[in-house]
Amino acid sequence: MRDTRESRLLLVLLVAVAFALITVDIRGGQESPVDGARQAAAAVFGPVENGVAAAVDPIGNAIGAVRDSGERHNRIAALEKENAELKAELGSDDRNRNRLRELDAMLKTAGAGQYGIKGAQVVAIGSAQGFSWTVTLDVGARDGIQRDMTVLNGAGLVGRVTTVGPSTSTVLLANDPDFTVGTRMEKSDELGFATGQGDRPLLVQLLNGKAKVKPGDRLVTFGSAGSRPFVPGVPVGEIVRVDPMGGGLTRNVYVRPYVGFTKLDIVGVVVQAPRSDPRDTVLPQKPKPAPTVTVTVTAKPPADGQADEQAQGEAAEQPIRGDAAKPAQEQDPGRTREQNQGQAQNQGQAQDPNGQEDATP
Structure with a gap:
């Protein structure tokens, strides 16, 4: 249309x-x-x-x-x-149980020392600042983290905070060669300075060159002024080797740290120092030695019938040698010593080669 x-x-x-x-x-x-x-x-x-x-x-x-x-x-x-x-977040059951044990041990350590801590997780290893032993945590300034704070876990001293960002922070580990911390011996209170040596034991220089120490003795942190960068009483490790005394003013010992620096996961940053020095209370209890079992065997005396049979057997085993088998008191006392010895010699020669006595009178 x-x-x-x-x-x-x-x-x-x-x-x-x-x-x-x-x-x-x-x-x-x-x-x-x-x-x-x-x-x-x-x-x-x-x-x-x-x-x-x-x-x-x-x-x-x-x-x-x-x-x-x-x-x-x-x-x-x-x-x-x-x-x-979701699978990555939940992880396997073994990992969850392991992290739960780490968290429980860290809370017990913090409770024993009365440390106020901020829980954190290691999210990276190493640092762009060089080849130092460092880790990166998922907490930062927004979480109240500051530089020169002590970092620990359930085993003991981990390190100290060196760099802080808005949401992350960098920790210098205690086994780094640039790491130094003041230490105190358990019970004896001998002071020293521990220095990291990478994957080798910590080198501790005791201020007393005549200090009496031995392998197995344990150390804790001495603490810093104002508890920065180290709070007191954090377990460090135990001595594994002692250099002999050389007459110097100091003495070197080597300490195996409690913390495994290659398998860090859950850690805590100490944001509040304890009111008093916990001293040795944070150290783990020493394992008790296993009791020594002593077994005493008591010989059972033989019955009367067995004793008689044993005596008869022993008597039957003794050979009869004539006059030579007689005791000394049965020999003729009227003869001289030389005559008695000669008689014994003649009787010995009268025996045949098979050990039988001569039947000749």
């Missing part, structure tokens, strides 16, 4: 009639005057709509499936990623 004035008037008229029918239908409700016309139209066009829908629905479903396949793939990928993250 061409766009003319008549066609436009017809379009306007049709639209007006449609709106009028819609208004009458809405106001009429269930008794609408156009209800009969609607039913007649449904009877005529219903089968046509069903036929068209049956022919068109498979095509529409295929188009929808192609359109939704991309969304489903993205959803599956997101679920797989979320599952992997």
